[in-house]
Amino acid sequence: MSHVSAVLLVLLAGTMWAASGTAAQDFYAQSHHLPVELTQVRLFLSSGLFFLLAWWSGGLQRGVRTLRHSPRLLLRMAVHGILGIMIVQFSYFKGIAAGDAAATTVICSTSPALMILYLAARHRRLPRMAEMLTVAAAVAGVFLLVTGGDLTRLSVPSDCVVWSLVSGATFVFAMIYPVHLLRRFDRFFLLAVCMLFGGIALLPVTQAIADVGAFFTAQTWFDLFVIIGLGTVVAFFAF
Structure with missing residues (x-):
């Protein structure tokens, strides 16, 4: 894949x-469902769609054969599904519920700066000048957003700030951890299994998936299409 194609896919x-965040904000306004319920429904339905795509691409059969030979890989997939996918999505939705989609998305965009700091610590080196400027710009941007330049108050609810930072930090993990898994599995199959693990992990907290029909109303079906179809299937496939 060319560099330009990769950049375009990341932009997509x-x-x-970002569109799924706006849709989630509208979804909360139109329904009584909680972020944890939306997260579970999103994960289970997206998992089902990715299983269909894995079957269509032939990745389902290859993935099952790989797991038969190396069943321990299931544990790594569970880790990515819970820490790298479920918590990222849940904390993102919690941030939106506590504040708004715009603020949450901007704060979450600190993840590249967090990635720079992580890699610098891992390789025991100081960030390069361009990297340091990137981190400084990200910190300054979030500072101006949450305070409006006034140190005596927050213009964004503190819960929104905390959950958004959690989402950004766990997104860094989601970018790094599955690299070795992508070498072993078809991307559709990997996402299907990991999202299934993420949805299962929420069962002790909520069983919203058992009443999934209640999520799709005249006011919310388009929001769910954007959140699940575009913000999950298209976004994760492109990324």
Whole structure:
């Protein structure tokens, strides 16, 4: 894949994730469902769609054969599904519920700066000048957003700030951890299994998936299409 194609795919993924945030904000306004319920429904339905795509591409059969030979890989997939996918989405939706989609998305965009700091610590080196400027710009941008330049108050609810930072930090993990898994599995199959693990992990908290029909109303079906179809299937595939 060319560098230009890769950049365009990342831009597509980012745009779809941002669209899902706006749709989630409207979904909360139109329904009584909680972020944890929306997260579980999103994960289970998206998992089903990715299983269909894996079957269509032939990745389902290859993935099952790989797991038969190396069943321990299921544990790594569970880790990515819970820490790298479920918590990212849940904390993102919690941030939107506590504040708004715009603020949450901007704060979450600190993840590249967090990635720079992580890699610098991992390789025991100081960030390069361009990287340091990137981190400084990200911190300054979030500072201006949450305070409006006034140190005595927050213009964004503190819960929104905390959940958004959690989402950004766990997104860094989601970018790094599955690299070795992508070498072993078809991307559709990997996403299907990991999202299934993420949805299962929420069962002790909520069983919203059992009443999934209640989510699709005349006021919310388009929001769910954007959140699940565009913000999950298209976004994760492109990324």
